[in-house]
Amino acid sequence: MVKRIVYILAAVLLCGCEVIREEDRLIPVAPSGNASRTHVLIEYTGFLCVNCPNAAETAQTLIDTYGEEQLIVVAMHPATNHFTQTKKAEYDYTCSEADSCYLFMGGTVSTPFPTGNIDAVKTENGYFIDPKDWAAQLQTMNSADTPPYLEIEAAATDTTTRVVELTMQTYAESPLECRMALWLVEDSVPGAQMMPNGKTNTQYYHRHMLRSTAGGSPWGKEMNVEPVLTSHYAEMTVPEKCDIAKCAVVAVLMDKKDYHILQAKQIHLQ
């Protein structure tokens, strides 16, 4: 009996340990892609989160790698998370639509930041994906399937009324029950951000910040995408706090039931 036990213990103790040599640690990967499909990386961030600037850099390197035609980044500052909570109004970058999206995905006051999600898809670990996993997630989501067609155009924004007229065109090989949302994002917003060294940088430029949405919901309105090219018209008002020159509208086509993003396109207002 004792002998047997010793053998079992020896087997346990001799279990493997794999040591990876330095030259074998990184394996080059070619970016996968579907030229007709644009993904949306929702980046959850907050000005109190010291590691969020690193995540913003990761997002930017992904845009540089895949190109804006295949990846749109939208940075959301949800009011529910403690990394965005501040008593200084000038540091408040939250918007209610960002919070709706965050709460839908199960975000809480203490969800660790930075985090994100690609195309509002829930993985086996939930909605939230660590920035270190964004690239891998993006690689796995690129399939050869033909996505619905989506294009967006914007007329010149009226600088007095700050209203922009938008035209979206959709097409699908077979009818799809969808929702279409229009997200207004502002790039390079100067403001405060806690940096990895623990200090506040008051000259930080926040990238791709969600400012508002058409209709006040991140999930937009229900619509059908038909096998004929169809035009849809909408208007959006650019909030006073936003610089029109830095704004863009992201048209997001998502599944009607689970809100998975099927296609997205972005148009810069200037």
Next chain:
Amino acid sequence: MLFVCACAWANDTVYVSGGIQHDGLLEYKPWAYKSNSYVDLSVHYENDSNSAHFRSLRASTRAELTEWPLPGYETDFGGHGISHLSIESTFDWGAVTIGDVYGQFGSGLILNLYEDRALGIDGALRGAKLSVTPYRGIHLTALGGKQRRYWSCYRDHAWGWNYSRDAALGGDVELHIEQWSKRMQDLDMSLTFGGSYVSKYEAADTIIDVIDNALYMYNLPRWVGAGDVRAEWQMKGFDVLVEYARKANDPGFENGFSYRDGEALLVSAGYSRKGLAVLAQIKRSDNMSFRSERKRTGIAGRLNHMPAFAQQHTYTLAALYPYATQYAGGEWAFQAEVRYTWPRKTRMGGKYGTTMKLSAAHIRGLAEPGSWAVDTRREGEYYTDVNIELNKHVSKNWWLNAMLMYQTYNRQIVEGEGGLVRSGIAVAETRVHVSKNVSMRGEVQYLYTPHYEGQWITALYELSLFHQLTLSGQWLYNIGGAEEATHEHYYTFLATYTNKSHRLMLGYTKTREGFNCSGGVCRYVPRQEGVVLSYNFTW
């Protein structure tokens, strides 16, 4: 108190034990009731025959309802179902457990699986554990299984676990040398050598990083091993422990996919005799976070636990800025404590005795990852705590306790944001037994700091009646005097009724956001306000 329902079954004993725990918070901004509930049940069978190899059998289970948990737990903490199932048999040669097993090898540097409900930790492995004593003085332990990681993220799997895709196996050997030496036994000396090895398996992941605008996939080790050796010597009140652990390449989210080996060294020396206890400890750790899942961050999925070399305070203001080991990638920690009791009927001891405790802890970062040098920079200081505590038994029914403390707390390391908070804290506590059935306790605490939220003051009054009912009230106020001062008042009023093994607590609380820590592991708890209800029952 344990009420045992026992019955005789021939020469054997069968009994049932268990417990119910419910902690709830009724919030009214907006209205919501959040709670954590646990029901534990164990059936024990004990073989009372002295001649049999088989000694006992215990079947245990635990049901949890944390669908709408108390604030501050991790996103996937919420759920419900049977979280624990195990059958443990003991024999004259050892014990076997099948099901959910906990365990610790040495000081836990490479394996420490435990449950801490306050933090939301349940590190059980669903597998098996074997402990044997094949020869006098030799203890062997082996265990293995898949680690629990809260509940399934998908509600349709709510009654199961969402196991991580990993397995962990480990073995531990302890040799108690004194059991083979008559001379050592005569000298009242003990010498123990121990060694452990833990190996975790995890299927390959696709982790892609962008380096210089090119995509690279990490070649990740599927098997990661960690070893630990230790020696402990004890003689006539002296106790010396030296322990060293090393972990092979274990790239993961927490260490930024570093392939560097991790290591930890722990040296502890102590002496105690009647009225005097002295303890000195040193620890160096680097890249020793050991998880069953490489993509996991936060509290769940830890295989080991780095002991905290910082005193765990119970006074509110002394615990306002607690140190957490889990966030430091590497650290040097130094801790010392002297406790002395002046005997009764001496000048300092008075009629009933006086106890003094002097304690110091200083924790700094490593000069650079993997280095043995201490980070001497200002921001390299993670935590410092120097305190002196005096406990005086003034009269038969009156006790006094006073503490003075200096603390440095690095918010950047523990909370991930902010700078150093240097503070001075003073505490005075008194406890009086007014009569056989009435006792009172009061506390006043003050914290001074020019940093972060500035100064704090708190007062607490507690009245105990008939050993069953306790009424307490606490006021906490941020006086300010610093940039991020809130000047807010916080209150807690509680009524606690205890009857035999029942304990019911009801009250109102408005608490600040902060960290709830235990043993160096901390959980962020948001600001709370509402009615608290807690019920505990063990049988």
